[in-house]
Amino acid sequence: MTNIKYKEIEVPQNLKKKVILSIQKMSNRQLLIKKILGGLFLTVSSFSLLEFSFYLVSEFEKSGFFNYASLIISDSEVVFYNFTSFTLSLIDSTPFFAISLVVLSIFAIMKSLSYLATVTSKNSFISKQLLII
Amino acid sequence: MQKIVSVSMNYIDFKDEELIIKYQTERNDDIIVEIVRRYLKISYNFSYRFVGNQNDAEEIVQESFIKLWKNIGKFKKDAKFKTWFLTIVRNTALDYLRKKKDVPFSSFDEESTNYIEDTIESGDINAEIMFEQYENKKEIEELLESLSPNHRQILYLYFNEELTLDEISKIIQKPLNTVKSQYRRALINLRSKISAPKFNN
Numbered sequence: 651m652t653n654i655k656y657k658e659i660e661v662p663q664n665l666k667k668k669v670i671l672s673i674q675k676m677s678n679r680q681l682l683i684k685k686i687l688g689g690l691f692l693t694v695s696s697f698s699l700l701e702f703s704f705y706l707v708s709e710f711e712k713s714g715f716f717n718y719a720s721l722i723i724s725d726s727e728v729v730f731y732n733f734t735s736f737t738l739s740l741i742d743s744t745p746f747f748a749i750s751l752v753v754l755s756i757f758a759i760m761k762s763l764s765y766l767a768t769v770t771s772k773n774s775f776i777s778k779q780l781l782i783i
Numbered sequence: 784m785q786k787i788v789s790v791s792m793n794y795i796d797f798k799d800e801e802l803i804i805k806y807q808t809e810r811n812d813d814i815i816v817e818i819v820r821r822y823l824k825i826s827y828n829f830s831y832r833f834v835g836n837q838n839d840a841e842e843i844v845q846e847s848f849i850k851l852w853k854n855i856g857k858f859k860k861d862a863k864f865k866t867w868f869l870t871i872v873r874n875t876a877l878d879y880l881r882k883k884k885d886v887p888f889s890s891f892d893e894e895s896t897n898y899i900e901d902t903i904e905s906g907d908i909n910a911e912i913m914f915e916q917y918e919n920k921k922e923i924e925e926l927l928e929s930l931s932p933n934h935r936q937i938l939y940l941y942f943n944e945e946l947t948l949d950e951i952s953k954i955i956q957k958p959l960n961t962v963k964s965q966y967r968r969a970l971i972n973l974r975s976k977i978s979a980p981k982f983n984n
Contacts, residue, residue: 654942654973656935657924661827665841669819672845673852 681769688766695758702751709745718743799864806855815855819848825865825944826872832939833876833932843879847872869940869954926976934969937962 710716718740721729729736794802794817806814826847830840850871858867927938940946940954952962 654923654927654938656828656832656927656939656943658824658943659828659831661824662837662841665827665844666819666823668841669823669845669848670816672849673815676849676852 681772684769685766688762688769692759692762692766695755695762699752699755699759702748702755706745706748706752709748713743713745715740715743715745800860800862803855803858803864804860807858815852818851822868826868828943829869829872829936829939830876832935833873834880839879839883843872843876846879847875850875863950865944866946866950866953869944869946870956873936873954926973929976930969930972933965934972937966938969941966 718736721736794805794814797805797817799818799821802814802818805811823844826844827840830843830847831837834840834843847868851868854871858864927935930938936955937951940951941948946954948962948966949959951966952959955962957965
Protein backbone atom coordinates (compact mmCIF):
# COMPACT_ATOMS: atom_id res chain seq x y z
CA MET A 651 0.00 0.00 0.00
CA THR A 652 1.06 3.53 -0.61
CA ASN A 653 2.44 5.79 2.06
CA ILE A 654 -0.48 8.18 1.59
CA LYS A 655 -2.16 8.09 4.94
CA TYR A 656 -3.78 10.60 7.15
CA LYS A 657 -2.25 10.89 10.55
CA GLU A 658 -4.23 8.93 13.14
CA ILE A 659 -5.67 11.34 15.65
CA GLU A 660 -5.74 10.04 19.19
CA VAL A 661 -9.22 9.75 20.63
CA PRO A 662 -9.78 12.00 23.68
CA GLN A 663 -9.54 9.94 26.86
CA ASN A 664 -13.06 10.45 28.10
CA LEU A 665 -14.83 10.11 24.76
CA LYS A 666 -15.79 6.47 25.29
CA LYS A 667 -17.38 7.38 28.61
CA LYS A 668 -19.17 10.31 26.98
CA VAL A 669 -20.54 8.04 24.24
CA ILE A 670 -21.77 5.44 26.73
CA LEU A 671 -23.29 8.17 28.90
CA SER A 672 -25.07 9.76 25.95
CA ILE A 673 -26.55 6.40 24.92
CA GLN A 674 -27.58 5.83 28.52
CA LYS A 675 -29.18 9.27 28.67
CA MET A 676 -31.12 8.52 25.50
CA SER A 677 -32.12 5.12 26.86
CA ASN A 678 -33.33 6.73 30.11
CA ARG A 679 -35.34 9.27 28.14
CA GLN A 680 -36.94 6.55 26.02
CA LEU A 681 -37.80 4.52 29.12
CA LEU A 682 -39.31 7.59 30.77
CA ILE A 683 -41.39 8.36 27.68
CA LYS A 684 -42.58 4.73 27.59
CA LYS A 685 -43.50 4.87 31.27
CA ILE A 686 -45.40 8.14 30.82
CA LEU A 687 -47.23 6.74 27.79
CA GLY A 688 -48.03 3.51 29.67
CA GLY A 689 -49.27 5.52 32.65
CA LEU A 690 -51.41 7.74 30.44
CA PHE A 691 -52.88 4.73 28.71
CA LEU A 692 -53.62 3.10 32.05
CA THR A 693 -55.31 6.26 33.36
CA VAL A 694 -57.41 6.68 30.22
CA SER A 695 -58.45 3.04 30.16
CA SER A 696 -59.31 3.10 33.90
CA PHE A 697 -61.48 6.17 33.43
CA SER A 698 -63.16 4.62 30.44
CA LEU A 699 -63.82 1.43 32.41
CA LEU A 700 -65.51 3.52 35.08
CA GLU A 701 -67.57 5.45 32.55
CA PHE A 702 -68.51 2.38 30.57
CA SER A 703 -69.49 0.53 33.73
CA PHE A 704 -72.01 3.27 34.58
CA TYR A 705 -73.19 3.19 31.00
CA LEU A 706 -73.53 -0.60 31.16
CA VAL A 707 -75.61 -0.47 34.34
CA SER A 708 -77.92 2.19 32.88
CA GLU A 709 -78.26 0.18 29.66
CA PHE A 710 -79.19 -2.94 31.64
CA GLU A 711 -81.79 -0.95 33.54
CA LYS A 712 -83.22 0.60 30.36
CA SER A 713 -83.37 -2.65 28.46
CA GLY A 714 -85.52 -4.51 31.03
CA PHE A 715 -82.90 -7.28 31.19
CA PHE A 716 -83.13 -7.48 34.96
CA ASN A 717 -86.93 -7.84 34.75
CA TYR A 718 -86.56 -10.78 32.37
CA ALA A 719 -83.81 -12.30 34.46
CA SER A 720 -85.82 -12.02 37.65
CA LEU A 721 -88.44 -14.28 36.06
CA ILE A 722 -86.01 -17.18 36.47
CA ILE A 723 -86.48 -16.92 40.22
CA SER A 724 -90.06 -15.71 40.45
CA ASP A 725 -91.66 -17.75 37.62
CA SER A 726 -89.23 -20.52 36.89
CA GLU A 727 -91.99 -22.79 35.62
CA VAL A 728 -93.15 -20.30 32.98
CA VAL A 729 -89.51 -19.78 32.00
CA PHE A 730 -89.02 -23.53 31.67
CA TYR A 731 -92.08 -24.01 29.39
CA ASN A 732 -91.23 -21.00 27.23
CA PHE A 733 -87.50 -21.44 27.37
CA THR A 734 -86.80 -20.54 23.70
CA SER A 735 -88.82 -17.35 23.65
CA PHE A 736 -87.47 -16.45 27.10
CA THR A 737 -83.89 -16.88 25.93
CA LEU A 738 -84.52 -14.85 22.80
CA SER A 739 -86.07 -12.04 24.85
CA LEU A 740 -83.17 -12.16 27.27
CA ILE A 741 -80.64 -12.00 24.43
CA ASP A 742 -82.63 -9.25 22.80
CA SER A 743 -82.54 -7.15 25.94
CA THR A 744 -78.82 -7.66 26.57
CA PRO A 745 -76.86 -4.42 25.96
CA PHE A 746 -74.06 -6.02 23.92
CA PHE A 747 -72.57 -2.73 22.86
CA ALA A 748 -72.10 -1.54 26.45
CA ILE A 749 -70.72 -4.97 27.44
CA SER A 750 -68.15 -4.90 24.65
CA LEU A 751 -67.05 -1.41 25.68
CA VAL A 752 -66.47 -2.62 29.23
CA VAL A 753 -64.64 -5.73 28.05
CA LEU A 754 -62.48 -3.60 25.76
CA SER A 755 -61.53 -1.22 28.55
CA ILE A 756 -60.67 -4.15 30.85
CA PHE A 757 -58.48 -5.54 28.08
CA ALA A 758 -56.84 -2.11 27.66
CA ILE A 759 -56.12 -1.90 31.40
CA MET A 760 -54.55 -5.34 31.40
CA LYS A 761 -52.46 -4.50 28.35
CA SER A 762 -51.22 -1.23 29.82
CA LEU A 763 -50.41 -2.94 33.13
CA SER A 764 -48.35 -5.62 31.40
CA TYR A 765 -46.63 -2.93 29.25
CA LEU A 766 -45.79 -0.91 32.35
CA ALA A 767 -44.50 -4.02 34.10
CA THR A 768 -42.19 -4.78 31.14
CA VAL A 769 -40.95 -1.20 30.90
CA THR A 770 -40.25 -0.87 34.63
CA SER A 771 -38.47 -4.20 34.78
CA LYS A 772 -36.11 -3.10 31.98
CA ASN A 773 -32.82 -1.68 33.11
CA SER A 774 -31.57 1.46 31.58
CA PHE A 775 -28.82 0.97 29.01
CA ILE A 776 -25.52 -0.37 30.30
CA SER A 777 -25.54 1.40 33.60
CA LYS A 778 -23.29 -1.40 34.81
CA GLN A 779 -20.80 -0.64 32.04
CA LEU A 780 -20.00 2.70 33.60
CA LEU A 781 -18.45 0.78 36.46
CA ILE A 782 -15.71 -0.58 34.25
CA ILE A 783 -14.86 2.39 32.09
CA MET B 784 -16.99 -6.16 38.14
CA GLN B 785 -14.57 -8.71 36.72
CA LYS B 786 -17.49 -10.80 35.58
CA ILE B 787 -18.77 -7.91 33.47
CA VAL B 788 -15.35 -7.50 31.87
CA SER B 789 -15.22 -11.17 30.99
CA VAL B 790 -18.69 -10.97 29.43
CA SER B 791 -17.44 -8.14 27.22
CA MET B 792 -14.35 -10.13 26.32
CA ASN B 793 -16.55 -12.90 24.94
CA TYR B 794 -17.47 -10.76 21.97
CA ILE B 795 -13.95 -10.01 20.82
CA ASP B 796 -13.84 -12.94 18.39
CA PHE B 797 -17.07 -12.00 16.64
CA LYS B 798 -17.18 -10.12 13.37
CA ASP B 799 -18.94 -6.75 13.43
CA GLU B 800 -21.91 -8.04 11.44
CA GLU B 801 -22.26 -11.10 13.68
CA LEU B 802 -22.27 -8.86 16.73
CA ILE B 803 -25.02 -6.67 15.35
CA ILE B 804 -27.19 -9.63 14.40
CA LYS B 805 -26.57 -11.04 17.88
CA TYR B 806 -27.62 -7.75 19.43
CA GLN B 807 -30.82 -7.71 17.40
CA THR B 808 -31.85 -10.94 19.06
CA GLU B 809 -30.18 -10.78 22.49
CA ARG B 810 -30.29 -7.04 23.22
CA ASN B 811 -27.19 -7.45 25.32
CA ASP B 812 -25.69 -4.04 26.03
CA ASP B 813 -22.18 -5.47 26.24
CA ILE B 814 -22.35 -5.83 22.47
CA ILE B 815 -22.89 -2.10 22.04
CA VAL B 816 -19.94 -1.42 24.30
CA GLU B 817 -17.81 -3.72 22.17
CA ILE B 818 -18.93 -1.89 19.01
CA VAL B 819 -18.11 1.45 20.64
CA ARG B 820 -14.67 0.10 21.53
CA ARG B 821 -14.06 -1.03 17.95
CA TYR B 822 -15.38 2.03 16.16
CA LEU B 823 -14.54 4.93 18.42
CA LYS B 824 -11.21 5.70 16.78
CA ILE B 825 -12.46 5.24 13.21
CA SER B 826 -15.53 7.41 13.72
CA TYR B 827 -13.57 10.06 15.58
CA ASN B 828 -10.90 10.28 12.89
CA PHE B 829 -13.48 10.33 10.12
CA SER B 830 -15.48 13.07 11.88
CA TYR B 831 -12.34 15.04 12.54
CA ARG B 832 -11.62 15.08 8.78
CA PHE B 833 -14.97 16.75 8.31
CA VAL B 834 -14.96 19.39 10.99
CA GLY B 835 -11.31 19.86 11.79
CA ASN B 836 -11.71 20.36 15.52
CA GLN B 837 -11.97 18.13 18.55
CA ASN B 838 -15.16 19.46 20.13
CA ASP B 839 -17.29 19.15 17.02
CA ALA B 840 -15.82 15.75 16.20
CA GLU B 841 -16.70 14.53 19.70
CA GLU B 842 -20.28 15.76 19.34
CA ILE B 843 -20.62 14.01 15.99
CA VAL B 844 -19.22 10.76 17.37
CA GLN B 845 -21.65 10.79 20.30
CA GLU B 846 -24.59 11.57 18.05
CA SER B 847 -23.54 8.87 15.59
CA PHE B 848 -23.41 6.18 18.28
CA ILE B 849 -26.84 7.23 19.56
CA LYS B 850 -28.17 6.90 16.01
CA LEU B 851 -26.48 3.51 15.72
CA TRP B 852 -28.11 2.36 18.94
CA LYS B 853 -31.52 3.63 17.85
CA ASN B 854 -31.36 2.17 14.34
CA ILE B 855 -29.52 -1.05 15.02
CA GLY B 856 -32.68 -3.01 14.22
CA LYS B 857 -32.57 -1.69 10.66
CA PHE B 858 -29.17 -3.24 9.92
CA LYS B 859 -29.54 -5.90 7.25
CA LYS B 860 -27.76 -9.22 7.42
CA ASP B 861 -26.07 -8.90 4.04
CA ALA B 862 -24.78 -5.36 4.64
CA LYS B 863 -21.27 -4.47 5.70
CA PHE B 864 -21.27 -2.88 9.13
CA LYS B 865 -18.33 -0.56 8.58
CA THR B 866 -19.93 0.97 5.47
CA TRP B 867 -23.30 1.24 7.21
CA PHE B 868 -21.91 2.91 10.31
CA LEU B 869 -19.63 5.31 8.44
CA THR B 870 -22.68 6.39 6.41
CA ILE B 871 -24.37 7.24 9.70
CA VAL B 872 -21.29 9.17 10.84
CA ARG B 873 -21.09 11.08 7.58
CA ASN B 874 -24.77 11.99 7.59
CA THR B 875 -24.53 13.05 11.22
CA ALA B 876 -21.52 15.22 10.40
CA LEU B 877 -23.37 16.83 7.50
CA ASP B 878 -26.43 17.51 9.67
CA TYR B 879 -24.21 18.92 12.37
CA LEU B 880 -22.48 21.26 9.95
CA ARG B 881 -25.79 22.29 8.43
CA LYS B 882 -27.05 23.24 11.89
CA LYS B 883 -23.90 25.17 12.65
CA LYS B 884 -23.85 26.77 9.21
CA ASP B 885 -20.28 27.90 9.69
CA VAL B 886 -18.79 25.77 6.99
CA PRO B 887 -19.01 26.63 3.31
CA PHE B 888 -21.22 23.89 2.00
CA SER B 889 -19.96 24.19 -1.52
CA SER B 890 -17.00 22.10 -0.34
CA PHE B 891 -19.33 19.10 0.08
CA ASP B 892 -21.35 19.67 -3.03
CA GLU B 893 -21.13 17.28 -5.87
CA GLU B 894 -18.52 18.36 -8.34
CA SER B 895 -19.41 18.59 -11.98
CA THR B 896 -18.19 15.58 -13.84
CA ASN B 897 -15.33 16.23 -16.18
CA TYR B 898 -15.46 13.45 -18.72
CA ILE B 899 -12.09 14.28 -20.25
CA GLU B 900 -10.42 13.87 -16.87
CA ASP B 901 -12.31 10.68 -16.28
CA THR B 902 -11.12 9.08 -19.47
CA ILE B 903 -7.46 9.48 -18.56
CA GLU B 904 -6.05 6.03 -18.02
CA SER B 905 -5.76 5.13 -14.39
CA GLY B 906 -2.04 4.47 -14.81
CA ASP B 907 -1.55 8.17 -15.32
CA ILE B 908 -2.11 8.86 -11.69
CA ASN B 909 -0.58 6.29 -9.48
CA ALA B 910 -0.67 7.29 -5.87
CA GLU B 911 2.11 4.92 -4.96
CA ILE B 912 4.51 6.26 -7.58
CA MET B 913 3.42 9.80 -6.89
CA PHE B 914 4.41 9.64 -3.26
CA GLU B 915 7.30 7.23 -3.27
CA GLN B 916 9.81 10.07 -3.24
CA TYR B 917 8.24 11.54 -0.12
CA GLU B 918 9.56 9.72 2.84
CA ASN B 919 8.72 12.58 5.10
CA LYS B 920 5.34 11.68 6.57
CA LYS B 921 4.73 15.18 7.81
CA GLU B 922 4.99 16.60 4.30
CA ILE B 923 2.45 14.08 3.02
CA GLU B 924 0.11 14.82 5.89
CA GLU B 925 0.38 18.52 5.20
CA LEU B 926 -0.50 17.92 1.57
CA LEU B 927 -3.45 15.73 2.44
CA GLU B 928 -4.79 18.19 4.97
CA SER B 929 -4.69 20.96 2.40
CA LEU B 930 -7.30 19.22 0.24
CA SER B 931 -11.00 20.10 0.26
CA PRO B 932 -13.18 18.28 2.84
CA ASN B 933 -14.78 16.31 0.02
CA HIS B 934 -11.47 15.01 -1.28
CA ARG B 935 -10.19 14.50 2.26
CA GLN B 936 -13.04 12.17 3.16
CA ILE B 937 -12.55 10.08 0.02
CA LEU B 938 -8.81 9.73 0.47
CA TYR B 939 -9.20 9.06 4.19
CA LEU B 940 -11.66 6.25 3.56
CA TYR B 941 -9.59 4.84 0.71
CA PHE B 942 -6.15 4.92 2.26
CA ASN B 943 -6.72 4.84 6.01
CA GLU B 944 -9.80 2.64 6.21
CA GLU B 945 -8.81 0.71 3.08
CA LEU B 946 -12.32 0.75 1.68
CA THR B 947 -13.03 0.22 -1.99
CA LEU B 948 -14.39 3.03 -4.15
CA ASP B 949 -17.64 1.11 -4.35
CA GLU B 950 -17.94 1.07 -0.57
CA ILE B 951 -17.01 4.76 -0.41
CA SER B 952 -19.75 5.55 -2.93
CA LYS B 953 -22.23 3.89 -0.57
CA ILE B 954 -20.99 5.89 2.40
CA ILE B 955 -21.04 9.26 0.70
CA GLN B 956 -24.19 8.31 -1.23
CA LYS B 957 -22.95 9.28 -4.65
CA PRO B 958 -22.68 7.21 -7.83
CA LEU B 959 -19.56 5.11 -8.18
CA ASN B 960 -18.44 7.06 -11.27
CA THR B 961 -18.67 10.33 -9.39
CA VAL B 962 -16.59 8.90 -6.57
CA LYS B 963 -14.03 7.57 -9.04
CA SER B 964 -13.90 10.98 -10.65
CA GLN B 965 -13.52 12.73 -7.29
CA TYR B 966 -10.83 10.31 -6.22
CA ARG B 967 -8.90 11.02 -9.40
CA ARG B 968 -9.34 14.74 -8.95
CA ALA B 969 -8.05 14.51 -5.42
CA LEU B 970 -4.95 12.78 -6.73
CA ILE B 971 -4.58 15.32 -9.56
CA ASN B 972 -4.91 18.03 -6.96
CA LEU B 973 -2.22 16.38 -4.89
CA ARG B 974 0.02 16.08 -7.92
CA SER B 975 -0.36 19.76 -8.66
CA LYS B 976 0.53 20.55 -5.07
CA ILE B 977 3.61 18.38 -5.34
CA SER B 978 4.74 20.37 -8.37
CA ALA B 979 4.37 23.54 -6.32
CA PRO B 980 7.70 25.20 -5.43
CA LYS B 981 7.69 24.24 -1.75
CA PHE B 982 7.68 20.54 -2.49
CA ASN B 983 10.04 20.80 -5.44
CA ASN B 984 12.67 22.26 -3.18
